[in-house]
Amino acid sequence: QKEVEQNSGPLSVPEGAIASLNCTYSDRGSQSFFWYRQYSGKSPELIMFIYSNGDKEDGRFTAQLNKASQYVSLLIRDSQPSDSATYLCAVNRSNYQLIWGAGTKLIIKP
């Protein structure tokens, strides 16, 4: 079992709908959780981070953390074609080291 797991996709969502991306992790001691967006040929770009159970909203993005179930999700409301990218989940292994999922490819269809 990988330490951080994501469905590789592709996940296809119609424009304007809600895209839901999920990530599970194995280390119950993890405390910091990050979502990055990566366009093809580009480097990862920070979207959201969350440290506490519950929801955290920033514009069209909402991160949800459930430590009991060991999953973190990212919701994208009013999806736009420009949201089409690979979304990477990262979880801390130690005070500084992150463990990364392989990413979910999201396609927003106009």
Next chain:
Amino acid sequence: GAGVSQSPRYKVAKRGQDVALRCDPISGHVSLFWYQQALGQGPEFLTYFQNEAQLDKSGLPSDRFFAERPEGSVSTLKIQRTQQEDSAVYLCASSQGTRNQPQHFGDGTRLSIL
């Protein structure tokens, strides 16, 4: 600078040559990370610096890989006697503090070994 800067963006080398990849982190960022990313995969940790101290190099694949950050700012990742399996994108990231703060990435160096 405004963001993390990496150079060169692309590097092609023949097998057996040495290469050096440069990273200039965001000004004032204490932590600096090097990652290797293969196509379709997430970044794989290589090494971590806190200021000039290399606190973790457990991810370096072999003793052919060497990284330094002598003055606590610019870092160089050096690969000696390159092999074809070294072909990948090498990403550098920096963060402000020392405890799991968000990391900000440079554009990466795409290394191709012929």
